[in-house]
Amino acid sequence: SYYTGVTTQPLEARLWEHNHGNLGAFTAKRRPVKLVFTETYDRITDAIARERQIKGWSRRKKEALIR
Numbered sequence: 001s002y003y004t005g006v007t008t009q010p011l012e013a014r015l016w017e018h019n020h021g022n023l024g025a026f027t028a029k030r031r032p033v034k035l036v037f038t039e040t041y042d043r044i045t046d047a048i049a050r051e052r053q054i055k056g057w058s059r060r061k062k063e064a065l066i067r
Contacts (some may be wrong), residue, residue: 001030002036002062003018003027003030004055006044006047006048006051008044011035011038018031019033037066
């Protein structure tokens with residue numbers, strides 16, 4: 001499965017949290033988590049809007065973005 005999320009902390013720290021911390025059921029049940037794609041935004045509101053857009057996509061469309 002593909003998880004889409006937003007963070008303001010360094011990506012390495014967030015990835016570590018997903019793999020070792022107690023952040024919630026979605027990633028805890030799908031370990032190890034691997035980063036396959038990233039985008040950077042200056043404004044958090046833009047990042048959240050993009051996250052919502054991607055979350056609405058089909059698996060096939062997400063895989064095209066990753067490629």
